[in-house]
Amino acid sequence: MVNVAILGFGVVGSGVAEVLSTNSEQITRNAAQEISLKYILDVRDFPDSRFKDCLVKDFAVIEKDSSVQIVVETIGGVGVAYDFTKRAILAGKSVVTSNKELVAKHGYELLELARERNVNYLFEASVGGGIPIIRPISQCLAANEISELYGILNGTTNYILTQMIQNGVSFESALREAQRKGYAEANPSADVDGTDACRKICILASLSFGRHVYPESVPTEGITGVTLADVGFAERAGCKIKLLGRAIRLDDGRVACYVAPHLINEANLLANVEGVFNGIVVRGNAIGEVMFYGAGAGKLPTASAVVADIIDASKHSKTRKYLNWMDSSAEAQFDPATIENRWYIRAEAGSEAIKMFDAAEVLSCNGSGNETAFITEKMSKAVLDSKLKGFKVLSAFRVLD
Amino acid sequence: MVNVAILGFGVVGSGVAEVLSTNSEQITRNAAQEISLKYILDVRDFPDSRFKDCLVKDFAVIEKDSSVQIVVETIGGVGVAYDFTKRAILAGKSVVTSNKELVAKHGYELLELARERNVNYLFEASVGGGIPIIRPISQCLAANEISELYGILNGTTNYILTQMIQNGVSFESALREAQRKGYAEANPSADVDGTDACRKICILASLSFGRHVYPESVPTEGITGVTLADVGFAERAGCKIKLLGRAIRLDDGRVACYVAPHLINEANLLANVEGVFNGIVVRGNAIGEVMFYGAGAGKLPTASAVVADIIDASKHSKTRKYLNWMDSSAEAQFDPATIENRWYIRAEAGSEAIKMFDAAEVLSCNGSGNETAFITEKMSKAVLDSKLKGFKVLSAFRVLD
Incomplete structure (x- = not known):
C-alpha cells in the first residue's frame, strides 16, 4: 500500500481525491497495489466533505509521517508550494504536481533535488491538463531528435478566439462570457497575456531539448491585440487565428521559444482545435509530426493526469524516472525574432x-x-x-x- | 550496455537499425546507457549494408547468446515470428515488436509467458505506427475507466477514402495510386477488407478493457463497398466517410468491438485526419476525450516507436512493466449489432x-x-x-x- 497526501483542496486537489476514490478499483489494478489517501492539507475547513477525516492544517504532520510516500502539490504558485515541495523531497517523498508556474520557474532545481534524494518529481498535469504529453515526449518519443514543438496550450484564450471566429463577438464580450462560464478568472491576465501558455511551452521545451528554458527569457504576446478585423482578414486568407506557444531547436542545439498569435491554415488539424481544448504538435526526426489533443484544463481531466503520475510514482518507489534536464545558459538560446x-x-x-x-x-x-x-x-x-x-x-x- | 538483436531486416527492421545508429546520442542519454546492435537475423544477404557485420542466419545464435537482453521482432506474421518470440522469452530476453497480427492473435499468451519469465513484451509500434498510444493508454490514462475507443487505424484505406473525397476518383483508381506510391501492397486485401484495422482495435481494446479481444470475434467491414455516390451523399450531410475501428465497454464490463465505414461530421477533428495519417480517440471517465494523431505507418515513424520500447525495456531489465490482460470469455462480449x-x-x-x-x-x-x-x-x-x-x-x- 502507498500513502498519499494532497496539498491544497481546491479544484484540482479535490478532483484528485475524487478520482482516487471513484476509480480506486482501476487504480489498484494498474498500480498493482492499493493507493490510499491519508492526508489533505488545507487552511480551510470542509465540514461537509466526505474526505474531512483526512484534513490537516500543518504541513509538518505530513512531512514527518514516514508512511507517506507520495505528496501531491495542487496549491499553485511559487510561494508555499515551492517551500512544501522542497521539504517533501528532502523528507524522501516523491512529489506529483499540476503546478506549471512552479515547474517552469524552478523545475531544474527541483528535479536536481529529487535526483539527489532518489525520489521522483512528476508533472504530467502541468501541461495540457489531462492530455498525455510529458510522458509521451520523455518516453514514447525518446528515440527521436525533437526539432520543434508548437501548440494551443491555453484553453481560455482558445475559447475566446473561437467565439470571435465562430460568432463574431468582440474580444471583450468573449472574455466576459468565458468568465461567466468559469473558463477565465476574474483577473484574466495570466491567460490573455500569454503568461500561462509561456509557462507551458517552457516546460515542454526544457523536457524536449534537455535544458531549462526560463519564462522570463521567452518573448510572450497574448491575444488582447487580436480584433474582429484580424479574424475577418484571416478568414479571407483561409486561416484561423490561434495563440501558439512554439519552441524550435537549431541543428547547433540552440533553442528559440516564444508565445504569439498565429494565422493557421484551415486545413491544418490545429486550426480545428476549438473552444477550451488544447492541441500540441511535436516534430521529431523519426516520427515526423504527432499531435496530442484533449481538454487542456478542468477538474477531472487534470486530476486524471495527476493520478497517472501517482500510479507511476508508486511503481517507481525504489527506482527513479529518468526525467531531468540541465540548467539554462545564454549561449544555448537564440532570438525568436530571427525565425x-x-x-x-x-x-x-x-x-x-x-x-x-x-x-x-x-x-x-x-x-x-x-x-x-x-x-x-x-x-x-x-x-x-x-x-x-x-x-x-x-x-x-x-x-x- | 544493453545488446539488441533485430529479427527481420525489412522495412521496419532496417528502420530500427537506422534510428539506433542515427540518434544514438539521444538514445544513450534517454536510456542512461549505451544500446548496442549486436545481431540482425535475416535469411537474405545484404553485402552492401553498413550493418552487414551484424547479420546472422541462425536464430539459435541469438537465442544462446546471454549477452543479448532485448530481441526486436520485425518479421511479421504468426509463423516463425511466433516461434522466435516464444523462444526469446523462454531464453530470458525481453521482446519488442511491431507485429500487430501476432499481438492481436497471441498477445495474451505471450504476455503471460513474459510475466512467468519476468521479462517484458512491448508492442507500442503495433498500433498507430509511431503515434504514442499503447503507453499513453496503459500509463497516462491509468487513472481512468476507459469507456470507448475509436479511430482511423489504417493509413492505406484512409488515403484511398481521402482521394475519393477530395479528388472524386473511384475506389479502384485510388487503390491503384496507393499501390503506385507504396502505401498499399500488391495484394491489398488486409488493408481494404479492414483486417489490419481489426487487429489494431483488438490490441487497443484488450489493453484498455483488460481482456483479450480476438480478431475472429470482431465483425469487420472494409471499404470496398464505399462508392463515389456515398461520398457525395455524405458530403451533402456535412460528413466524410472514414473507416473506423471501434470498441465500447458497457457498465457491466462487457465489450463490443467492430470495424466499419462511418459517416463523421466535418466539425469532428477525426474527419480532418487525411491521407495516410491515423487518429485515435480515447474516452475516459476522468479525462473526457483525448485524440492521438500522426503517421500511422512508415519506416522511421514505426522504428521510432520500436526504439522507444527498446529504451523502456533497457530501463526495466530487472523489473517488469505492468502490461497484462486476462484471456477472453464469451460472456464478456456483446454483439456490436445492438449498438x-x-x-x-x-x-x-x-x-x-x-x-x-x-x-x-x-x-x-x-x-x-x-x-x-x-x-x-x-x-x-x-x-x-x-x-x-x-x-x-x-x-x-x-x-x-
Whole structure:
C-alpha cells in the first residue's frame, strides 16, 4: 500500500481525491497495489466533505509521517508550494504536481533535488491538463531528435478566439462570457497575456531539448491585440487565428521559444482545435509530426493526469524516472525574432505598405479608415520591422507554415 | 550496455537499425546507457549494408547468446515470428515488436509467458505506427475507466477514402495510386477488407478493457463497398466517410468491438485526419476525450516507436512493466449489432424506404436509377434490418454521433 497526501483542496486537489476514490478499483489494478489517501492539507475547513477525516492544517504532520510516500502539490504558485515541495523531497517523498508556474520557474532545481534524494518529481498535469504529453515526449518519443514543438496550450484564450471566429463577438464580450462560464478568472491576465501558455511551452521545451528554458527569457504576446478585423482578414486568407506557444531547436542545439498569435491554415488539424481544448504538435526526426489533443484544463481531466503520475510514482518507489534536464545558459538560446515566417499585417496605410514587399498576398487595400491587410513573403521580424518603418502597423502576426 | 538483436531486416527492421545508429546520442542519454546492435537475423544477404557485420542466419545464435537482453521482432506474421518470440522469452530476453497480427492473435499468451519469465513484451509500434498510444493508454490514462475507443487505424484505406473525397476518383483508381506510391501492397486485401484495422482495435481494446479481444470475434467491414455516390451523399450531410475501428465497454464490463465505414461530421477533428495519417480517440471517465494523431505507418515513424520500447525495456531489465490482460470469455462480449446509431442508407427504392422511419433526414429521393439516400434516427442494426426488409439496400453505414 502507498500513502498519499494532497496539498491544497481546491479544484484540482479535490478532483484528485475524487478520482482516487471513484476509480480506486482501476487504480489498484494498474498500480498493482492499493493507493490510499491519508492526508489533505488545507487552511480551510470542509465540514461537509466526505474526505474531512483526512484534513490537516500543518504541513509538518505530513512531512514527518514516514508512511507517506507520495505528496501531491495542487496549491499553485511559487510561494508555499515551492517551500512544501522542497521539504517533501528532502523528507524522501516523491512529489506529483499540476503546478506549471512552479515547474517552469524552478523545475531544474527541483528535479536536481529529487535526483539527489532518489525520489521522483512528476508533472504530467502541468501541461495540457489531462492530455498525455510529458510522458509521451520523455518516453514514447525518446528515440527521436525533437526539432520543434508548437501548440494551443491555453484553453481560455482558445475559447475566446473561437467565439470571435465562430460568432463574431468582440474580444471583450468573449472574455466576459468565458468568465461567466468559469473558463477565465476574474483577473484574466495570466491567460490573455500569454503568461500561462509561456509557462507551458517552457516546460515542454526544457523536457524536449534537455535544458531549462526560463519564462522570463521567452518573448510572450497574448491575444488582447487580436480584433474582429484580424479574424475577418484571416478568414479571407483561409486561416484561423490561434495563440501558439512554439519552441524550435537549431541543428547547433540552440533553442528559440516564444508565445504569439498565429494565422493557421484551415486545413491544418490545429486550426480545428476549438473552444477550451488544447492541441500540441511535436516534430521529431523519426516520427515526423504527432499531435496530442484533449481538454487542456478542468477538474477531472487534470486530476486524471495527476493520478497517472501517482500510479507511476508508486511503481517507481525504489527506482527513479529518468526525467531531468540541465540548467539554462545564454549561449544555448537564440532570438525568436530571427525565425523567418510569412507575416499577416494590418496597417493604417494604403498600397504604399504593400509595395515594400516583393510578393505580398493582398487581403484588403484602402479599406475603411485607410486600412490595408496583407500577407508577406517569408522573413525575420527584424527585416519586417525595417520594411514597415514609418507605417502605422495595427497587427502583425506570424503565419504558421 | 544493453545488446539488441533485430529479427527481420525489412522495412521496419532496417528502420530500427537506422534510428539506433542515427540518434544514438539521444538514445544513450534517454536510456542512461549505451544500446548496442549486436545481431540482425535475416535469411537474405545484404553485402552492401553498413550493418552487414551484424547479420546472422541462425536464430539459435541469438537465442544462446546471454549477452543479448532485448530481441526486436520485425518479421511479421504468426509463423516463425511466433516461434522466435516464444523462444526469446523462454531464453530470458525481453521482446519488442511491431507485429500487430501476432499481438492481436497471441498477445495474451505471450504476455503471460513474459510475466512467468519476468521479462517484458512491448508492442507500442503495433498500433498507430509511431503515434504514442499503447503507453499513453496503459500509463497516462491509468487513472481512468476507459469507456470507448475509436479511430482511423489504417493509413492505406484512409488515403484511398481521402482521394475519393477530395479528388472524386473511384475506389479502384485510388487503390491503384496507393499501390503506385507504396502505401498499399500488391495484394491489398488486409488493408481494404479492414483486417489490419481489426487487429489494431483488438490490441487497443484488450489493453484498455483488460481482456483479450480476438480478431475472429470482431465483425469487420472494409471499404470496398464505399462508392463515389456515398461520398457525395455524405458530403451533402456535412460528413466524410472514414473507416473506423471501434470498441465500447458497457457498465457491466462487457465489450463490443467492430470495424466499419462511418459517416463523421466535418466539425469532428477525426474527419480532418487525411491521407495516410491515423487518429485515435480515447474516452475516459476522468479525462473526457483525448485524440492521438500522426503517421500511422512508415519506416522511421514505426522504428521510432520500436526504439522507444527498446529504451523502456533497457530501463526495466530487472523489473517488469505492468502490461497484462486476462484471456477472453464469451460472456464478456456483446454483439456490436445492438449498438444504436443513426444510419446512412442508400437504397434502390423511392420514398417508400424513407417512410419506414420516423425522422429520416433525406439526402436524395428518386435520384438516378431510382436511388434514395437518407439518414435514419438512432437504432440498432437489427431494427434497421427489419425496417429495410424487402428493399434493395446498396450502402448502410453508421453515423458517428
